[in-house]
Every structure is written in structure tokens, then in C-alpha cells.
Amino acid sequence: MRTVHAAALLRLTLDAEPAAGQAVLVDGDRIGAVGPLDELTEAYPGVRVRRWAGTLGPALVHDGPLPPAPTPRERVHALFRLGVAAVLAAHVTEPGLRAAATRNDVVVLGAFRPPALVEAGRADLAVFADDGTCLATVVAGRLVHRRA
Template identity: 55%
Template structure:
């Protein structure tokens, strides 16, 4: 089943112009399409809709050490709560952290992306999304199509 994630603004990349009243269609772990909510709702009438307050865009890369927490699983979850689904190899060097990342769908990259390689939402790409409110706090994180964090 597809899900349409919608927000007042959608950013294909964090440096791109916003799509006002935008939306992203997610099917399983992939992006089906991105555009205006009105257009996508018409094209995917059977999809469920999740409306988010704030700005929706690609999930982020966590470039620093993973936040402190009692267990590797909780450290990875803290990253997800920040809107990131990618961590850097230098900060996930232990077998326990790598295993926790893998179990949660978090990707381990060898190095930080260049501005050209920044995360983006693209058709058929992995469905990694994040929603941020006006203060910059993460409202929701979608990792490989699964809602893994939602602020209450």
C-alpha cells in the first residue's frame, strides 16, 4: 500500500526550492513520486495520507559521533530522532553499532557527502524522509519507507 506524506512544503533536497503544499508517495521502501499533494492524491487515490506540520525533505546524514545512550540500539534511535538515517563509518566503528544500524535500516557511509552528493528525494530512490518544524526540531523520520520516529 502506498502512503502519501504531505506537508506545507516539500524539499527535493535541502538546497532546492520548496514545493508548496507538496507531497511524496512512498510504496514499500521506495519513492513513487514527488509533487503537489493535489496532483499526487489524484494519481494515487487509494493511498493513505499522512499530513505533517512543517517542512518535509530528505532524511539527513548524521556527521558526528552518535549521541550517548545506554545501548547501541538506543544510540541509533537517537540519530533517527534527529531526522537522520545515515551515519558515518568513523562514528559507527564497533560491531555492535554497525549491527544496531543495520537492524534499523540506518546506512553507514564511508565519508560525508559533497554538496553535489547531498541526499535528495528522487523517484525510485530509497524512501528516507524527515519532517522538521519551524524551530528545526524533527517531527518525523521515515527510514526505507518505515515511520521510525514521530514526535508526540
């Protein structure tokens, strides 16, 4: 199902200046398009639109040990609450933890790469409040965290 994610501001990379009025079309696990919200909703009539407060941008790459939790699954879900969709392989060497990351579509990277929103790229998005709190995380097109 196609979904347009829109927020007050959108940034394509973590260090890019945020722009107003922009949105991301997610089609399955990929980014179908990035552009003005009104153009995307016109080009895709009937598309579901999720509107978020805050700034929408690429999900983060976690560079460090995963947060402590009782189970590997809970450790991975703790990453989602931080806006993370990728981790470095050096921090998921335990088989159970690596399996939990894989089951939840977390990308395991051999080396750090800066996240970015690009058309045809994997739909890994996060929305952050002004204070840096993660409001929502989308991993491979699936909404995996939404702050209540």
C-alpha cells in the same frame, strides 16, 4: 503499502527552496513519485495520506559520533529523533553499534553525500518544524519517529 507524505512545504534537497502543495509517494522502501499532492492522490485512489506540519525533505546524514545512550539500539534511535537516516562508517566502527544501525535500516556511508528526495530512490524522509525540531523521520519507507 503506499503512503503519500505531505507537509506545508517540501524541499527536494537540504539547500533547495521549499515549495508548497507538494508531496512524496512512498511505495515500500522507495520513493514512487514526487509531485503536487492533488495529482498524487488522484493518481493513487485510496492511498493513505500522512499530513505533517512543518517542512518535509530528505532525512539527514549524521557526520559525527552518535549521541550517547545506554545501548547501541538507543543510540541509533536517538538519531531518528534528529531526522537522521544515514551515518558515516567512521562513526559506527563498534560491532554492536554497526549491527544496530543495520538492523534499523540506517545507511552506513563511506563518505558524505548530500541527501535528496529522488524518484526510485530510497524513501528516507524527515519533517522539521520552523525551529529545526524533527517532527517525524521515515527510514526506508518506515515511520521510525514521530514527535508526540
